[in-house]
Amino acid sequence: MSGVTGVRSLRELAGPAGDDDRAVLRHSDGPWVRAADGAEALRTHLGPVPAELAAAHKGLTAGSGALSALAELGTVRASWERRFAAAQGECASLTGKFRAVARTLGGTDETVRSSFTSVAGRAEAR
Amino acid sequence: MRIDGGLTWTALRDLECAELEGAADGWGQVGNRADAARDRVGTHLLNGLRDTQRSEAAESAVARLHQLHGNFQYAHTECGLIRTALNSLAHEMKAQQRVLADALEDAAALTFTVHADGSVAYPAAGEGLLDGRPPQGGTAASSGPPGLVAPSGLIAPNPNAARAQDIADRVAGAVRAAAEIDWRYAGILRRLKAEEGLKVPASTWKDAAADAAEVRDAARNYLRDGIPEDATPAERNAWWAGLGQEQREEYLAVYPDVIGNLDGIPAAVRDAANRDNLQLLIGKLDGRDDSRSVAQLEGLREIDRQLRAGSDPPMFLRGISDEGNGRAIVSYGNPDTARNVAAYVPGLNTSLDKEFAEGDLKRARDTAITAQRYDSSSAAIAWLGYDAPQAPDWFGSLAVMGDSRAERGGAHFSSFMQGIVSTNESEDPHLTAIGHSYGSRTVGAAAQRGEGIPGVDDIVLVGSPGVGVDRAEDLGVGKEHVFVGAAENDVVTRLPSKQQVVLGAAAGPVAYMVGSLVDKGDGDLWFGKDPASRAFGAQRFHVDEGPRLISARGLSIDAHSRYFDVGPERDNASADNIALIVSGNAHKIKSEEAR
Known part of the structure; x- marks a missing residue:
């Protein structure tokens, strides 16, 4: 991803909040901001999955009574939609965390680490 | 084991295998999306943080990205298997649809009627044994899987009866085979469900290996253009x-x-x-x-x-x-x-x-x-x-x-x-x-x-x-x-030649390791x-x-x-x-x- 793209999307995401905006932009070419943009783009990349699966299974749902394999396919599909949704959720969470690190680069590393760890713990409990 | 599951010949006839293949394409598409996501995590996210950031924050982030990376790799693998399972299911069902269609065509050509339950009605035909009038028509039902029922020895004089019996058996055979295929693929698909969450522990990969083996086994006919392992x-x-x-x-x-x-x-x-x-x-x-x-x-x-x-x-x-x-x-x-x-x-x-x-x-x-x-x-x-x-x-x-x-x-x-x-x-x-x-x-x-x-x-x-x-x-x-x-x-x-070792007889490997049998200078090695x-x-x-081989150390x-x-x-x-x-x-x- 180019630095230019990083700055533009950051502006869009950061909104017009005067001082804060400038503070973030100071790190706009930094790896954390690029990571945040990357995670955000990844979330978007996964967005079409449910629609793609829905379109692919469109004709099948009507006659699904005939085959038990198709009934299984329905639950398989639901399970993968949940898994992709979980991945999207993780992308969103990482985006937020990466932006937070970018903003608090001056802060202590330890604070940032514990913030990641707590989220990882929650993800595990899920 | 009950495998017919209530599948009828009309349901088999009407099954749209192209739709199954369409669904397979969808899983291929989603699998590729997962693969691209895996690549993005590796190339754009992990590399960027790993190479430039040396801190605890980066390490924690990298750990979560690795988990995400593994998740997409797992998704890519399993979606690929679902795709092939569906294509293979369609492939096998089409074969049974062809058997059924042939039987139905034969029935139509003979003006037989195939009933919803698979029995086949046939008209009067042939020559009566007593009065010369053609024997009456009737209905033939499948006698079950071939070989289960011994021939009765009584041959119906209406030649249509045997033809109808053959058609009924073929119809029932196709339906029975289709039901077995359905049952088999239902089992395969059941095991291709995603596990909850994002983690991919070793046990999940172990299951994925079993999934791949199972799909491979089932898809042998479908992927019949085998890999040319014996070719150059x-x-x-x-x-x-x-x-x-x-x-x-x-x-x-x-x-x-x-x-x-x-x-x-x-x-x-x-x-x-x-x-x-x-x-x-x-x-x-x-x-x-x-x-x-x-x-x-x-x-x-x-x-x-x-x-x-x-x-x-x-x-x-x-x-x-x-x-x-x-x-x-x-x-x-x-x-x-x-x-x-x-x-x-x-x-x-x-x-x-x-x-x-x-x-x-x-x-x-x-x-x-x-x-x-x-x-x-x-x-x-x-x-x-x-x-x-x-x-x-x-x-x-x-x-x-x-x-x-x-x-x-x-x-x-x-x-x-x-x-x-x-x-x-x-x-x-x-x-x-x-x-x-x-x-x-x-x-x-x-x-x-x-x-x-x-x-x-x-x-x-x-x-x-x-x-x-x-x-x-x-x-x-x-x-x-x-x-x-x-x-x-x-x-x-400087290992000695085999001949030299034989000559050295019982001296054994330790002896030449410490030099007593080192090459005699004729240039012949092991x-x-x-x-x-x-x-x-x-x-x-x-x-x-x-x-040196032997030193003070x-x-x-x-x-x-x-x-x-x-x-x-x-x-x-x-x-x-x-x-x-x-x-x-x-x-x-x-x-x-x-x-």
Whole structure:
């Protein structure tokens, strides 16, 4: 991803909040901001999955009574939609965390680490 | 077991297999999306943070990204299997639809009526036995699976009855087969459900390996244009080139272990397949407690760690398997795009374990790095594609092992190099075979097959106990292209010939290890003429003499294992000379007098 793209999307995401905006932009070419943009783009990349699966299974749902394999396919599909949704959720969470690190680069590393760890713990409990 | 599940012939007839195939395409699409996501996490996110950030925050972030990376790899694998399962289901159902359609056509041609329950009504026909009037029509129902009902011996006089019976049996047979197919695929699909959450523990990969085996088993008919495993690497390369993108993806999903280890398949494809294989193998071996599995698992985990950490030159996994003592073929630099490609064959006591994953891979990596200083278009491969002899007392056990491992390994190595020739994109690639220790004997065995090692221009032999021929010119590349490194203090390059050992009788391996039986000076080593001897006729390059076998610090055979060592700890003439040869600059090597 180019630095230019990083700055533009950051502006869009950061909104017009005067001082804060400038503070973030100071790190706009930094790896954390690029990571945040990357995670955000990844979330978007996964967005079409449910629609793609829905379109692919469109004709099948009507006659699904005939085959038990198709009934299984329905639950398989639901399970993968949940898994992709979980991945999207993780992308969103990482985006937020990466932006937070970018903003608090001056802060202590330890604070940032514990913030990641707590989220990882929650993800595990899920 | 109830398998009919209430499936009727009308439902089978009306089943839209094209829709099943459409659903399969959707899973392929989503699987590719997962693969692209995996790539993004690896390329854009992990690399960016790993390379530039050294902090606890970065480490935590990297751990979560690794989890996400594994999640997408798992999703890609499983979605690929769902796709092939659905395509295969459609394929098998279509076959039964054809059986049904044929039966229905026959019924229509005879003006029979096939009822909803599969029974077949037929009209009066034939000649009556008594009054000449045609026997009445009737209804034939399937008598069940063939062979279950013995013929009654009473033959109905209406010729339509037998025809109707045949049609009813065919209709019922198609429905019964379709129900069995449905039942089978329902089971397969049930096991392809995603596990909840994002984690992919080893146990999940173990399940994924079982899933792949099951889909492969079921899809045997569907993917009937089998992988040409018996063909030459060039033919396999042509086969792969002729496949459509979707077919390639399906083969990769269902047969990653075969495609990943098939010579003639492009390096990038093998790498992708083998990264999946690596996870599947780790899942398979995880939890086993036999020493071989434990050792292989450690080796696989170390390779996985290096792949995750990233490498420059980039790593390409060209082969991975738990066959025999384990297989691992790792390239540093892309062997399909590099002009200079070297393959290093390790020797005695090498097997897939942590030591190999650390030490032998480093030899290839260092060779690639140094060669790239002379020509940036260079790649080097660590090739553990055979079962090297395992001899705890080193060459002492070789007397009983003989040359068989080298001969078999040589055949595999030839096939591997032929694969490089067929996939390398350079007009005239410069290929080098490097054999260390017993690996030099394996290279020697490969060189004696047919017209020599395919595509190989230069041969490097280091720490060699002999290569199976007495003259460099018998290695198929011309003696001026055979290069030998033999450290003065490397005892393996001074092993006595077998005859001498026999003469030395009970003295045993320990005796010659400490020097009492060291080569008597006739240049005959264990596997033939000393490659460093004048009589052999190769180009000997300069190698540091290495530590003495016996010194104040005790017994040391370190001189045997320093040929590839590079800085910063040592400025090594040997490694530099090897890199010069590999990069096509053999004329610049520092020579040494033959023995």
